[in-house]
Amino acid sequence: MTAADLQQYIGVIDRMKSLLNSADFDQVFSLLTSDLPKSKQFLLKMELKRMAQPCNYFIDLRGHVDGDVKPYDYMGKTHYMDENAVKVFEAGLKQYGSFTLGLYEEVLNTENNFRVMHRKQTEDRVRDALQTNTAKLAPLPDSEERSDAHYATIIHFGNYNARRDERMHYSIDIELELDNSAKRVRASTTDLSVSGSKIKLQQPIKGVIGSIVKVHFTGLEQEFVLGLADGVSYKVVDIDQQSNNTYWRLQRQQNENEQQFVEFLQNFINANKRRYKVNLDNVSQSMLSKGYEQFYLPKTNTLPVFIAVKNSQPVPICALTTDYNKAVWQYFLDEQHQAVFISICHVKRLKRLLQQTSLEMSTTLYSFTHAVKGKLFYYSATREELSESEALKELFLGFGSSKPSWRVFHLSLLRTNAAQAEIPSTIPEQTQAKTETGLSSLIKNFIQDIRYIVNLTDITGSDNTFWYQTYPVDQQKLKLLAQFGHKKLASQPPCEAVAVQYVNLRSESRYLYKTAVTISDNENQAELNGHSRDFSSKGFQLETVLPVRFQKGDLLLLNLPDMQKISSKYELQALPYEVMAVSKSRTIMNLRAAEGTEPHVGRLFFQQLIQNNRAKLTLAEESPKYPGLNVALRNLYLNSQHHFALYVHRKGIRYEIDTIAKGSTGNSLHTLLSIYSKDPAKLDVSLILQNHATSLQFTQQLKQMKRFDNPKPSELLITVSRLTATDKPNLQCRYDYEFSSEQAKQEYVLNALQHNVLFCYKLQLSRTGRPDTDFIAPELSYISAYALHKAKQLEEELWSVAGVIDAIDISSELPWRFGAKTDLIQNHDQRKLTLLAQLQQPVA
Incomplete structure (x- = not known):
């Protein structure tokens, strides 16, 4: 949608829509905007280029609009739109010339869209509140007087209540x-x-x-x-x-x-x-904690890096990887595939974090890379390091954000020790199996020096990068950035990637194997060369030298020339496979055998190949170098971390958010929600659910997600009015999708920084699979022996989990993103520290 501060130029934007992909675009744009400031010209051009991007999304307005939705075919794809959306779509095709991102947004923002209707109502409510008093808001009534309270049960991560005897x-x-x-x-x-x-x-x-x-x-x-x-x-x-x-x-x-x-x-x-x-209370609570942990951990985008202290020096020795944080791990691998965390997590940086007195020892890390003669050099700086010089800050952010390798990370530091690596038994001693053993001596020796965990969460976004690119860059001073570069080390200490252990939801095992593959589609007979990365009887993962244009759902025909040499029984030509996923680099595809009326020849061939050569094939799931290390690292991380996680349960046809996970200490969001929560075992989440409107938003996203889809991001902003001697603080929350544009969001943030205290959290919504029943089997068996109905009730609770939302505190990143002045940020941060200190004081 057109930004609020660009509404006065709506005529220019409408005039340029039909010229977005025209050779005359630059000339006409210059004529129409010649009297505008350079900054406005830049914003207009960026907005137009974004709107002109080709769009391959499906439009599905079922349940999203107040109208009769019907199928609508366009370019071989079936969309679902109502009459209003069809009119907007067809009119937009004439203006834009094709299906673009701008047209997609217009269709999704018709007047009868429920989300648009809700956003307008929320904007009216917030505008009235801000006009009444922007400096100080009226306090909410006490929680016991509130009829809209919505309490969620708290699950404590890493908290296993072990008892020696049965009660x-x-x-x-x-x-x-x-x-x-x-x-x-x-x-x-x-x-x-x-x-x-x-x-x-x-x-x-x-x-x-x-x-x-x-x-x-x-x-x-x-x-x-x-x-x-x-x-x-x-x-x-x-x-x-x-x-x-x-x-x-x-x-x-x-x-x-x-x-x-x-x-x-x-x-x-x-x-x-x-x-x-x-009495089964302790065993039941431990079972739920372990079950919810196994939902959360495989879905986290945060990469925990474990720091050992050797000879008084911090040394990163391993990282706990998942399918969703591997991108962070791979980002910090140099040209020799060696992790460079020892340069990122150096002594000075860690000491500065340890000196923080806030609830969470954290900062924002900015990074980019530069390739020279086949070598990859890393440049990184924290928020505190860049704060020392305003000129260097603008130079680093402005130049770095222009690089494709630009990344913004939330970096937090946790204390830990090897004693936390072992899960205490959650079942009374007399019922334990005699075969239970602790950590092996090999694992104990490996983790004995671990003292810290550095969490790295990628919070980069296209909208974020756009704002950082507005910082001015003096090309004559680029040499000053050398002080943020990390030198190549002659000998780099090894840092292992240890995969999280959790239930394997794949229908069959995959095997690593590289063989030549030629690819073609039904429409284009030109062949593309590639090779397999791994395979199973039902599918492939292929890698190509050149980027591909295939999309999810496309049908490809594969030839296996090398495999054909060893098989005369099967014709391995023109085998039909369906594209299931394509990587961001467009060079890696996941394919599934496209079954027809006849048995799939490729599936039959690979079934026989696997059956006859199982002992010779290597599983795609790597065997751990240190068996049991992943469990030990899992326990260290969960016993130390302080993330905030929300769980979405499916109850019949409804979805409910009624469970919250809390780490050892919790974070600022736990503190804010506890203001009106009288029960220490529960938190009132009505603030962030906004009369269940947010639950519906998450539900709609969740319904469209598959288990292996990447998390859906959103941002939650909470403003808190200043404390007085008698009044409780007042909290108001808004989500990023409630803003009409990024410019409107910027205005809101700058106003909140000036008059109130602002918190911001990046929410990552993931769809979960079935619970890891193997991990909770001992507790489930014990409870079943004494109360079968209780065991079924607990198991049903875990089976009803449909999604998990991980909340990361990015409050320190937001002001810099939107270009807030240094003195404004300093004043705000001081008010924030005072507020948190007051909220954490025990109630008399």
Whole structure:
């Protein structure tokens, strides 16, 4: 859509639409814009070039517009549009000359589009609020008074509650002896185990955590001869007040004279645990944590790089890779395929991060590369490093963003230690299999020096890059950028890529194999040469020397000349395969055998090839160099990270967001949402769901996504009014798709930086597959043995997960993107630190 600040030039834009691909474009554009400032000319030309880009998207307005949607065929593709959209589409074809991105956006922004209607309503609401008072907004009512609260359960990553003994729900009368007093206090147990108990007091008593009490099991002594006239010593470990009831958690103290009582309790619990319910809360919670972790980790775009400290120097030794963060790993591989993280994560940079006092030790990392004589040189700078010189900042951002290798990363630093690499058992000891073992000595030696994890998340976007390109570049000063270049090291320490271990959702194994392939399509008989990267009986991954123009859904004919030499039984010519995916470089394609009425000859050939040569073939899934290392790194990462993740559950035909994941400490978004959340086990997410409008937005995206699709990005902006002595802060949120243009978003951001406190989060929506039941099998089996209905309920909860949203805090990147002045940013950052410090103070 046309930007708000370009509306006055709408006549120029409409005039130029028909000349977008014409040879007269530059001449006519110069004549029409000769009286405009260079900056406006630049913005207009960039907007027009963007609108002129060819578009291959399918238009599907089913469920998106207030109208009757029907199929519409154009250039061999079937779109689904209503009458209004068809009129806009056909009129646009005459203006643009073809199906372009500008035309696509016009069709998706008709007046009867539900998203457009909602955006206009939101804009009116925000405009009214801003006009009322832009400097200070009225506080929201307390959470208990809010009828639109929507609470989500919190799942704690890496938090496995291990118990040594089974706890049985069992109520029996007891008496407490406090401080060797002759007076006893009546109470009753609510659960009982060999090592402890939870008791309910029958009268209010002031207890002290850490004190020792004597427990007399009067109820048991009526049925059994215990011989415990002096009682049993217990330590008070927790006191919980619920309504009018007081509960104490007790831990039995070790005493050799009570061995007989220990044996009695063990036998008593074993004999009665089928009669009385076993407490499964801890095992159930651990099972859910592990299940949700296995949904999140394979979908993350964040690359964790593990830093060991050797001879007082940080050394990156490995990184945990997924299908979605491999692009970050590959970006930092030089011409010799060696990772350059030791240059990126150098001592000075890490020390500066460690000195931060904020909730999250993080920064923004800007990077680009330069190739000279076959060698690849890296240039990088953090936000703090560039802040030291305004001229260098503008030079680095302006020049770097013009390079194809330009990247913007969110970089955060986590503390860790080798002790966190092992998952504690989540099942009571007496039920564990005897074959369970810990980490091998090889793994322990490998990870023993790991002290930090550096998280790198690619937050580059085409819109971001456009804004950075507006920074002025003085070509005469480019030599000053040499100080940000990383020198080639004579000896580079090895850094391993370790793949995340999770459930394999492929229908069959793939095997690495390189063989010549010639490709042609039905329309163009010209052949293209390439080679296979891997294969299965049902498909191929092919790589070509030259970029291809094929799209998903195209039908290709493959010839396998080298394979034909070893097979006389099958005719390996003109084999039909369908394009399933094409890489960004347009040189790698995933193909699937196109089945017809007759068996596919290629599938039959490869089935026999695999069957006869399975032992000789190499699986595409690489075998780990250190078996078990991926699990150890997984545990280190999940025990340290502080990301915010939302889970989308499918319940019938509806999708709901009612579960949140939290790391060891959480991040600023957890803090903001907790302002009006009274229950510490839940968070009120009504702010970011916007009366379920956002849920519908995510739902529509999720319905159109496949499991292997790249995440759908969006940005969430939250403005917080300043705190006063009495008022609670007021929060307002907007999503990037609610802005009419990038220029409107810029105005909103600059205004918020001046008057309020601004937070911004990049949200990555991914579609999930089935749960990793192998990973939670021990917990599921244990729960099933005592409460089958409970196990089915937990399993159904995990099976209902349809998507996961990873939220990355990019608040520090946004002001620079939109060119905010240094003094404005400094004042805003100080207000932000003050706000977070106040929010994190315990409530009196």
